[in-house]
Amino acid sequence: MNFIQELQWRGMIQDIMPGTEEQLKKEMTCAYVGFDPTADSLHIGSLVPILLLVHLQKAGHKPIALVGGATGMVGDPSGKSEERNMLSEDELNKNIIGVKSQLEKFLNFDSTLPNAAEITNNYEWFKTISFLDFIREAGKHITVNYMMAKDSVKKRLESENGMSFTEFTYQLVQGYDFYWLYKNKNCKLQMGGSDQWGNIVTGTELIRRKSGGEAFAFTCPLIKKADGGKFGKTEKGNIWLDPNKTSPYHFYQFWLNASDSDAFNWIKIFTFLTESEIQSLITEHEINPSERKLQKKLAQELTIFVHGEKEFQKAVETTEKLFSNTKAPAESLSVEDLNSIEGIVKSEFDKNKMVNGVDLLSFLSENNIFESKGAARKMIQNGGVSINRQKVSDPNMNVGLDHLLHDCFMLIQVGKKNYYLINVL
């Protein structure tokens, strides 16, 4: 199965330019994907483009990950209904460093390979181009009419927010990247999310008009949840690839919590399992959906891919302690169990303050489980707080030493899935 066929059955191809498959069959082809340095870490939304590169390299082609140091200074209007805030150069530099170091984990850069991966930053070539050079070199070849016909531009022209010249220029800047890579690295293919189609095509157009060359492209569908919700967001915000921003446990939990219909699609897109492996997983899942084999496998594969085997094991351990036997009394968790739980929020509390009992509301807000007593009160009244797996009903209650597990712990739950472990010393 070739690269394109592989992606096709996985549902990872949305639009594809004619001739792309032939080009890939013909020779080892260099292809690139751009990553926006909008934060100092990538989040799971970037996983799909990363996977495109990984699949590409596996198929024997050469991947380039481009970090948009220059394009990040402009701001991509695609899919945005409003003008973006510009990042300061400091922030941008910080972000570029973060993003780069993450990308390095997923690709093989071994320079003895003919298809060794590369990372570039388009600031490298843009920093020396003057504005006049650019409008003569790039701008002259693309008409405004052409640029305005793009969806991303059209939508913004119709909206009441309008669009700055800066963002309007974005597609040209990105298009020039492709041209530059084509010229200097013989890069003939650009991949990306389907929202990038317009920008990508401007690139192939620029290559055609400036050098008469032929370049190719395809895009993958943007990941959505089956219920139409945003992908990759939870109550805590984005799911990041950086373990300091999203712990491996929370990362694992995110995938574990996928709905059935999402899991069906995601397992194909986000794992490297073969078609038949996936087919049998789906069959098993359908026999007994409550086991959630699909979700478990999905979460496993991804946690290992992003954080490694060891972190995956820890995430599973924590998950089992917290969820495998939720009806069991909290005492069934040993001191060791509690001590070794990783990834959940932990804090410490002074035992002396507890000897005479502390009122629960102050206790919860002092431990930063809630921002204020009022918030804690509301949540308790809504039935959303448990101590040591016992639901709390009286907001005015006191907690004291008799609430401690093994004389030193309190396990607090907000909702079903948010755990806090307080070590009382």
Next chain:
RNA sequence: GGGCAGUUACCAGAGUGGCCAAAUGGGGCGGACUGUAAAUCCGCUGUCUUUCGACUUCGGUGGUUCGAAUCCACCACUGCCCA
């Protein structure tokens, strides 16, 4: 430079002198049901607070008034149209 429209909570959007902490929808959070799912139903959603209440909010600043998101003046920003 001229004309017009607008700026309300996370978003969209109603409100046009007191009954407004501000309708409604979406989103978010919590609960019930369940499989740590989906769908559905219920509650919460400015801040603080012992339900009382206090405080801060409707682009900004001043003013009119017993009382302003609402009226007036000026300013700022945004969009559309004309030059």
